[in-house]
Amino acid sequence: MTPLTGTLALTRFILRRDRVRILVWIASVVVLAALTVLGIKGLFPTQAALDQTAAATQHNSAAIAFNGPAQGLNSVGGQVAFQFGSGGMVLVALMSLFMVGRLTRGEEEAGRLELVRSLPVGTQANTLAAVLTVAAMNIAVGALITTFLVVQGLPAAGSVAFGLSFTLVGLFFAGVALMLAQVTENTRVVYGVSGAVLGAAFVLRAVGDIGDGTASWFSPIGVAQKTRPFAGERWWPFLLLVAVTLLLVAAAAALAARRDLGAGLVASRPGRPSAAPGLGHPLGLAVRLQRASLLGWGAGVLVAGIAYGWIGPTVDAFIGQNKALADVLAGAGGGSLTDSYFAASFRIMALLATGFALQSALRVRTEETSMRAESVLATPVSRWGFAASHLTVAFAGSVILLAVAGLATGLTYGFAGGSMQSVPRLVGSALVYAPPMWLMVGVAIALVGLLPRWAGVSWAILAACVVVGFLGAILHIPGWVQDLSPFQRVPQLPAASLTLLPLVVISTVAAGFTLAGLGGLRRRDIGRI
Amino acid sequence: MGRVPPAISISGLVKNFGSTRALDGLDLSVETGEVHGFLGPNGSGKTTTIRVLLGLLRADAGEVALLGGDPWRDAVDLHRRLAYVPGEISLWPNLTGGEVIDLFGRLRGDLDRRRRDALLERFQLDPTKKTRSYSKGNRQKVGLVAALASDAELLLLDEPTSGLDPLMEAVFQDCIREVKTEGRTVLLSSHILAEVEALCDGLSIIRLGRVVEKGTLDDLRHLTRTSITAQVESQADGLADLAGVHDLEIDRTHVRFEVDTDHLDAAVRRLAALGVRSLVSHPPTLEELFLRHYGDELAREPERVDVQGGATPLPR
Numbered sequence: 090m091t092p093l094t095g096t097l098a099l100t101r102f103i104l105r106r107d108r109v110r111i112l113v114w115i116a117s118v119v120v121l122a123a124l125t126v127l128g129i130k131g132l133f134p135t136q137a138a139l140d141q142t143a144a145a146t147q148h149n150s151a152a153i154a155f156n157g158p159a160q161g162l163n164s165v166g167g168q169v170a171f172q173f174g175s176g177g178m179v180l181v182a183l184m185s186l187f188m189v190g191r192l193t194r195g196e197e198e199a200g201r202l203e204l205v206r207s208l209p210v211g212t213q214a215n216t217l218a219a220v221l222t223v224a225a226m227n228i229a230v231g232a233l234i235t236t237f238l239v240v241q242g243l244p245a246a247g248s249v250a251f252g253l254s255f256t257l258v259g260l261f262f263a264g265v266a267l268m269l270a271q272v273t274e275n276t277r278v279v280y281g282v283s284g285a286v287l288g289a290a291f292v293l294r295a296v297g298d299i300g301d302g303t304a305s306w307f308s309p310i311g312v313a314q315k316t317r318p319f320a321g322e323r324w325w326p327f328l329l330l331v332a333v334t335l336l337l338v339a340a341a342a343a344l345a346a347r348r349d350l351g352a353g354l355v356a357s358r359p360g361r362p363s364a365a366p367g368l369g370h371p372l373g374l375a376v377r378l379q380r381a382s383l384l385g386w387g388a389g390v391l392v393a394g395i396a397y398g399w400i401g402p403t404v405d406a407f408i409g410q411n412k413a414l415a416d417v418l419a420g421a422g423g424g425s426l427t428d429s430y431f432a433a434s435f436r437i438m439a440l441l442a443t444g445f446a447l448q449s450a451l452r453v454r455t456e457e458t459s460m461r462a463e464s465v466l467a468t469p470v471s472r473w474g475f476a477a478s479h480l481t482v483a484f485a486g487s488v489i490l491l492a493v494a495g496l497a498t499g500l501t502y503g504f505a506g507g508s509m510q511s512v513p514r515l516v517g518s519a520l521v522y523a524p525p526m527w528l529m530v531g532v533a534i535a536l537v538g539l540l541p542r543w544a545g546v547s548w549a550i551l552a553a554c555v556v557v558g559f560l561g562a563i564l565h566i567p568g569w570v571q572d573l574s575p576f577q578r579v580p581q582l583p584a585a586s587l588t589l590l591p592l593v594v595i596s597t598v599a600a601g602f603t604l605a606g607l608g609g610l611r612r613r614d615i616g617r618i
Numbered sequence: 619m620g621r622v623p624p625a626i627s628i629s630g631l632v633k634n635f636g637s638t639r640a641l642d643g644l645d646l647s648v649e650t651g652e653v654h655g656f657l658g659p660n661g662s663g664k665t666t667t668i669r670v671l672l673g674l675l676r677a678d679a680g681e682v683a684l685l686g687g688d689p690w691r692d693a694v695d696l697h698r699r700l701a702y703v704p705g706e707i708s709l710w711p712n713l714t715g716g717e718v719i720d721l722f723g724r725l726r727g728d729l730d731r732r733r734r735d736a737l738l739e740r741f742q743l744d745p746t747k748k749t750r751s752y753s754k755g756n757r758q759k760v761g762l763v764a765a766l767a768s769d770a771e772l773l774l775l776d777e778p779t780s781g782l783d784p785l786m787e788a789v790f791q792d793c794i795r796e797v798k799t800e801g802r803t804v805l806l807s808s809h810i811l812a813e814v815e816a817l818c819d820g821l822s823i824i825r826l827g828r829v830v831e832k833g834t835l836d837d838l839r840h841l842t843r844t845s846i847t848a849q850v851e852s853q854a855d856g857l858a859d860l861a862g863v864h865d866l867e868i869d870r871t872h873v874r875f876e877v878d879t880d881h882l883d884a885a886v887r888r889l890a891a892l893g894v895r896s897l898v899s900h901p902p903t904l905e906e907l908f909l910r911h912y913g914d915e916l917a918r919e920p921e922r923v924d925v926q927g928g929a930t931p932l933p934r
Contacts, residue, residue: 359746360714369724468725
């Protein structure tokens with residue numbers, strides 16, 4: 090028996106067990122890339138339009154900080170690489186680190202790897218099977234993106250370079266997560282630290298691209314963009330990524346061969362021997378359980394707000410010349426171009442923040458299916474109190490995230506050359522999205538209370554709202570379909586004027602759904618039903 | 619002075635999960651101050667019964683009274699007076715054991731810090747560890763300490779000692795005896811027969827969602843057989859025709875048989891007449907009691923047992 094005995098069988102097992110997760114990840118990245126291509130073709134139908142936007146973007150340091158170096162911007166391919174490159178690579182990095190963490194340290198922490206290792210299976214077989222699976226996912230993403238670009242008539246060399254960027258950046262972060270999985274005993278720490286590495290990679294790239302480009306060489310995303318897809322490709326930077334990835338995997342393998350099963354290089358620290366005063370009632374528990382998640386989503390909204398605020402002062406010059414883009418924004422209201430831009434930005438950030446709101450509301454269901462709700466409900470805590478505690482976090486968290494989005498956007502806009510006096514106006518404009526977010530929370534809890542098995546449908550509803558909200562105008566989705574999304578129904582501040590009626594109606598419907606859900610929860614059996 | 623009402627009184631309880639009948643007319647009565655054993659194999663309905671008592675599941679039919687209240691309608695008020703330990707406790711992985719114990723104590727409103735610390739000591743549980751790193755036995759200890767640290771008048775324990783080592787099992791038994799001397803009531807669901815034998819005053823045996831035997835341990839012993847092994851002076855004849863004698867084996871002067879407890883006296887007299895040189899008698903154990911109800915079931919009704927076992931949701 091070699092250390093790799095059983096690798097193929099385990100790989101097949103992983104593919105079987107995680108087939109849905111694997112396909113959803115691959116499809117999400119590829120579909121987003123495809124929609125970006127179609128969107129850019131729609132927004133810049135002529136070479137003149139491309140030349141215009143290229144000229145406007147060339148020196149827009151805010152856009153460069155978030156997207157990457159301005160190269161080949163006067164071609165569709167160059168625009169695709171610019172608009173989707175850095176964001177898409179962050180996405181494949183997340184895909185890789187979540188999959189690797191889950192398949193290696195996650196399995197080990199859950200004790201399932203112990204069972205597998207008691208079989209005639211080599212010591213490294215599970216690790217290799219995880220790497221093979223994630224490698225296959227990254228190769229699939231790269232190959233599908235390349236194929237789509239070629240089919241869309243973009244130059245072959247650029248399409249290959251762009252696709253390969255995704256594959257190799259994904260593999261790099263697979264290596265990072267694999268390495269960290271050897272160091273710590275805790276899967277969440279693997280996610281947290283490799284996520285921080287990803288954040289650092291993004292920031293180094295941004296700093297480098299605004300400056301002389303040196304810092305970008307220390308970021309895998311930056312290195313991938315140095316291959317200049319659709320802008321005179323050069324291939325050797327890929328070798329750099331391959332070399333570092335191989336080093337990471339080799340180091341992880343060496344560590345894995347030396348350590349005990351279940352152990353890490355860093356032992357876990359002891360925690361509090363007794364509970365803090367706040368952890369003594371249902372709301373305290375809900376806050377404690379969701380605090381880290383709220384902070385994470387808050388950081389995401391903060392970064393997005395800074396991005397949108399930073400670009401704000403340049404919007405008039407940047408978008409003014411592009412009729413297609415201006416039309417898309419004009420759909421967001423009637424005011425100035427900058428106001429329309431902020432209205433669209435807040436809608437996007439509100440949709441993002443609704444991810445937290447749903448996760449938070451559905452915590453009621455995950456606590457139930459994990460059987461932890463049973464222990465809480467066996468104490469003098471009513472079902473109403475149990476559910477309401479998590480919903481309070483969901484409702485209040487929605488407002489907090491919107492306030493963070495508004496403040497971050499407004500303050501950054503002020504610092505970047507806009508007016509500081511617009512801060513309160515922008516915060517208010519963000520907060521109008523609280524009612525639609527509450528409505529989504531209400532829908533989620535109504536499903537949990539009345540149709541618990543279908544609670545996950547609330548994510549599909551959010552996904553539909555996201556498609557409508559991000560791409561409705563570009564994809565020419567009919568107006569009445571767009572109006573089904575509550576996010577399209579609120580007044581588009583700051584471009585439009587405030588009308589209270591839609592906000593009152595949406596809030597009332599949200600309250601109705603919430604009460605129906607709580608009522609259902611009080612009447613039904615609790616458990617894995 | 620009137621009789622104290624029973625802590626738990628269930629009659630004709632029915633609970634269906636879809637087309638599967640998990641509880642099929644279950645009757646159960648637990649007197650106040652009693653430690654009551656609740657015996658049955660996996661999937662027989664023990665956990666479902668306890669979930670009904672906790673008001674987590676709604677009874678489809680039957681009468682259920684818990685501490686004089688309705689477990690579904692009065693759940694919150696009743697839960698102030700009881701503590702519960704599930705068989706496979708599920709905890710929040712990022713909280714420490716100490717935090718979880720405090721949380722449950724405060725939710726119940728009766729956290730007694732001195733008692734909690736003493737119990738941590740007795741069960742040798744490190745409260746600073748995150749629950750994700752606890753072994754199964756240690757997770758179970760978190761639930762036990764949280765429940766035993768309370769002054770609840772009723773403890774609902776669902777296979778509470780699964781995963782505990784024998785030393786900790788002994789600590790658990792001591793704790794339950796103390797609970798009993800304080801006059802509190804315990805419903806102990808278990809399939810560790812020695813534990814039930816050591817602790818329980820009365821017990822109920824459940825099978826396929828019904829209680830098939832109930833009573834005190836002594837009552838139930840009468841229902842089973844004593845096994846006798848003896849050596850007598852002359853050829854051991856005249857035993858086969860005795861009432862209540864089973865599985866008789868005779869090898870000239872060596873004799874082994876089982877006898878219904880009601881007929882023990884007659885059998886011993888007959889042996890005495892033959893001149894007893896040595897005599898070993900085993901009283902019926904709970905094990906035999908249990909196997910009498912379940913040993914034959916596997917052979918007779920394999921399919922039904924399977925369906926029942928697979929369909930009843932149990933914590934994993």
